[in-house]
Amino acid sequence: MASNIQAIRGMHDILPEHTAQWFAVEKVIREVLGAYAYQEIRLPILEKTELFKRSIGEVTDIVEKEMYTFEDRNGESLTLRPEGTAGCLRACLEHGLLHNQVLRLWYQGPMFRHERPQKGRYRQFYQLGVETYGMEGPDIDAEIILLTHRLWQRLGIREKVELQINSLGTIDERLRYREKLVEYFSQYLEQLDEDSQRRLHSNPLRILDTKNPAMQAIVSDAPALLDYLGAESKAHLQAITEMLDTLGVAYRINPRLVRGLDYYCNTVFEWVTTELGSQGTICAGGRYDGLIAQLGGKPNYAIGFALGMERLLALVEMVSVIQADPVAEIYVIRVGVAAECAGMRLAEQIRSTLPGLKVMVNCGGGSFKSQFKRADKSEAKYALILGEDEVKQGVVAIKSLRTEAEQQILNFDAALAFLAAQFYPSSG
Numbered sequence: 001m002a003s004n005i006q007a008i009r010g011m012h013d014i015l016p017e018h019t020a021q022w023f024a025v026e027k028v029i030r031e032v033l034g035a036y037a038y039q040e041i042r043l044p045i046l047e048k049t050e051l052f053k054r055s056i057g058e059v060t061d062i063v064e065k066e067m068y069t070f071e072d073r074n075g076e077s078l079t080l081r082p083e084g085t086a087g088c089l090r091a092c093l094e095h096g097l098l099h100n101q102v103l104r105l106w107y108q109g110p111m112f113r114h115e116r117p118q119k120g121r122y123r124q125f126y127q128l129g130v131e132t133y134g135m136e137g138p139d140i141d142a143e144i145i146l147l148t149h150r151l152w153q154r155l156g157i158r159e160k161v162e163l164q165i166n167s168l169g170t171i172d173e174r175l176r177y178r179e180k181l182v183e184y185f186s187q188y189l190e191q192l193d194e195d196s197q198r199r200l201h202s203n204p205l206r207i208l209d210t211k212n213p214a215m216q217a218i219v220s221d222a223p224a225l226l227d228y229l230g231a232e233s234k235a236h237l238q239a240i241t242e243m244l245d246t247l248g249v250a251y252r253i254n255p256r257l258v259r260g261l262d263y264y265c266n267t268v269f270e271w272v273t274t275e276l277g278s279q280g281t282i283c284a285g286g287r288y289d290g291l292i293a294q295l296g297g298k299p300n301y302a303i304g305f306a307l308g309m310e311r312l313l314a315l316v317e318m319v320s321v322i323q324a325d326p327v328a329e330i331y332v333i334r335v336g337v338a339a340e341c342a343g344m345r346l347a348e349q350i351r352s353t354l355p356g357l358k359v360m361v362n363c364g365g366g367s368f369k370s371q372f373k374r375a376d377k378s379e380a381k382y383a384l385i386l387g388e389d390e391v392k393q394g395v396v397a398i399k400s401l402r403t404e405a406e407q408q409i410l411n412f413d414a415a416l417a418f419l420a421a422q423f424y425p426s427s428g
């Protein structure tokens with residue numbers, strides 16, 4: 001026999017037993033985003049490779065080594081999206097959505113990065129992304145933080161996450177700081193790990209983001225970007241923190257917080273947890289005003305964040321496991337040719353009159369006994385039973401599968417009324 005084909009490493013299936021939990025979390029996310037008047041946008045998973053090279057930056061982890069890039073049949077280089085910001089902005093520019101207006105958008109879906117798979121780190125993972133355009137801040141910066149804060153409250157994980165915030169300043173301030181940083185790290189060249197040595201001249205800020213414990217001492221003594229910010233950048237950050245103070249959202253200024261991608265400026269923030277090992281960032285975002293012009297648009301403002309759904313789900317599962325709904329609520333047992341037809345018709349009638357109910361019709365035949373076994377397994381509350389006799393008399397037998405209640409014989413209309421009364425007792 002041929003061996004079974006397995007999923008690609010780092011790309012996981014979400015099985016039916018877990019989809020209820022995902023659905024419940026997604027429902028809360030939708031509600032919260034709606035409450036802030038954010039609109040959904042749906043974007044392609046594949047984009048031209050150039051889009052990511054131009055936006056994320058050539059010397060970032062993603063572009064250097066994590067992208068799934070291939071040539072399509074026309075010889076064009078395409079990439080499975082490693083993040084959503086670039087595609088979202090591409091779409092808005094392409095459709096002229098940024099012209100003289102502000103936008104508050106969100107999207108959700110799979111992202112792809114060729115990383116070393118481990119708990120909380122996958123090659124296909126799901127992100128919720130939020131992007132806003134046309135607002136200078138700092139009020140919108142505070143708003144997207146408030147939105148995430150409300151999300152944690154609604155999901156019951158507020159106590160498990162900490163907000164860290166920092167400012168990357170303007171491009172000029174960052175360049176000045178960058179020089180100081182290179183100077184500082186150059187003194188410790190021997191002690192820098194391989195990644196950091198490579199980044200020293202290409203992307204020295206990324207060294208601050210190292211997850212290597214051996215590097216922590218050098219990193220924590222490095223000059224802090226906050227000391228190189230001009231008055232305006234400082235005021236922007238302060239205005240945000242004042243709003244957060246007023247609204248009762250706790251935060252910590254983390255002067256070492258940088259983001260892995262090139263396009264950030266000014267506000268950056270992360271929500272981190274200590275409960276998921278080293279994959280502790282569940283949500284990360286920041287301002288990226290410069291990216292719009294970089295992708296060919298008129299200079300404009302932009303701020304957003306991305307949230308790792310697997311990490312969020314892992315946290316939510318620590319506080320509450322949502323029980324999956326029963327697979328079915330009603331199971332239709334039918335034996336004999338005439339009963340098969342009548343059963344299908346009855347099921348359709350139930351779906352028309354009681355559209356909220358889950359009706360599973362026994363397909364594939366079987367004796368009464370084997371069909372009862374399947375009915376039991378389906379988790380249904382009631383079995384509707386049709387054999388030759390029932391069909392002749394125009395009735396159906398209803399049996400409770402979870403209580404000792406006696407079996408009833410009813411005509412179809414009475415059966416529908418009975419089910420309505422059982423499942424929707426107050427609306428009768």
Ligand code: ATP
Binds near residue numbers: 123126308
């Ligand atoms: P990390 O430092 O953990 O690699 P990142 O800076 O690369 O994260 P972003 O690009 O900011 O991550 O993505 C936003 C969020 O998406 C992260 O905070 C995380 O929750 C999630 N995320 C990123 N990469 C992965 C992955 N490979 N698997 C699962 N979730 C991920």
Ligand code: MG
Binds near residue numbers: 061260
């Ligand atoms: Mg990463």
